[in-house]
Amino acid sequence: MELVELTEDEFASFRDLIYRVSGIRIVETKRSLLSNRIRRRLRATGIDGYARYRDFLTSPAGRAEMQPFLDAVTTNETYFLRDEAHYLWLAGEFVPEVVREARERRRPRSLRFWSAACSTGEEPYSIALGLAARRVELAGWRLEVVGTDLSASALAAARAAVYDERALRLVSEADRLAFFDEGPPGRWTVRPEVRAPVTFRAHNLMNPMSGGPFDCAFLKNVLIYFDVDSKRRVVDAVLAALAPGGLLVVGPTEGIHAMLGGLEKLKTWLYRKKE
Numbered sequence: 001m002e003l004v005e006l007t008e009d010e011f012a013s014f015r016d017l018i019y020r021v022s023g024i025r026i027v028e029t030k031r032s033l034l035s036n037r038i039r040r041r042l043r044a045t046g047i048d049g050y051a052r053y054r055d056f057l058t059s060p061a062g063r064a065e066m067q068p069f070l071d072a073v074t075t076n077e078t079y080f081l082r083d084e085a086h087y088l089w090l091a092g093e094f095v096p097e098v099v100r101e102a103r104e105r106r107r108p109r110s111l112r113f114w115s116a117a118c119s120t121g122e123e124p125y126s127i128a129l130g131l132a133a134r135r136v137e138l139a140g141w142r143l144e145v146v147g148t149d150l151s152a153s154a155l156a157a158a159r160a161a162v163y164d165e166r167a168l169r170l171v172s173e174a175d176r177l178a179f180f181d182e183g184p185p186g187r188w189t190v191r192p193e194v195r196a197p198v199t200f201r202a203h204n205l206m207n208p209m210s211g212g213p214f215d216c217a218f219l220k221n222v223l224i225y226f227d228v229d230s231k232r233r234v235v236d237a238v239l240a241a242l243a244p245g246g247l248l249v250v251g252p253t254e255g256i257h258a259m260l261g262g263l264e265k266l267k268t269w270l271y272r273k274k275e
Contacts, residue, residue, distance in 0.1 A: 005035040010050045018073060022150055023206040023230035037072045071153045078119045080126050081170040086249050091130035099137045110142040114214040116205060116238060117222035118147030121158025122167055128194050129179055148203035155200045161190040205234045213243035220251030235259045242273045
């Protein structure tokens with residue numbers, strides 16, 4: 001028999017589990033959505049009932065199921081050049097500035113970016129497009145763009161680097177021809193030279209980030225799902241991974257501006273970590 005929607009107690013149980021593991025807070029209005037997504041995992045595992053699945057998920061035997069569960073219940077929706085002003089700034093202001101500093105021997109010829117909660121890769125590849133647009137000035141530089149996400153399936157899609165028309169709707173025709181290979185109708189693959197500086201790895205934003213420091217971090221369109229305590233924990237971890245003088249790009253819906261008082265505000269969405 002097809003399961004109905006989660007009961008109030010079942011919803012609370014899964015909501016608390018998701019929050020404890022990921023920091024994401026699922027609101028009551030999402031009960032139907034959460035029910036539908038958990039049912040996918042019930043069908044995949046053959047487990048009969050929400051309660052039995054919850055018990056399995058939190059048992060030693062169900063440890064490997066936690067990642068597919070999180071993949072199913074977290075939302076990964078994005079597209080290239082989302083918040084386009086951020087990428088116009090990157091290619092038009094930020095890169096020329098750091099190139100000038102390097103010529104004046106005030107910084108090394110290297111740049112490291114972190115795209116936090118990168119979903120299926122559109123954000124880190126958008127950063128890479130900005131770097132590719134400045135490839136002449138950046139010739140000989142060590143460039144790195146690290147994309148991280150909690151979802152294994154999203155990261156697999158990011159590594160594949162194949163996108164549809166909807167994902168590329170803000171990419172100009174000239175940039176499509178320069179930086180993408182067209183495959184079957186409506187499918188585009190990011191070219192190897194653009195992908196070269198981009199790597200992906202799994203990371204939970206609630207935990208410290210290894211592999212820093214970074215010159216610039218993008219933290220966008222993710223913290224809307226977090227409560228105040230979780231947001232503060234994520235912000236602290238991201239700022240710890242920034243180099244002194246490093247830049248933080250935030251989305252319009254993050255709700256973290258009050259937590260960035262120790263940074264220099266350059267734009268409504270751009271902050272600099274103090275030296």
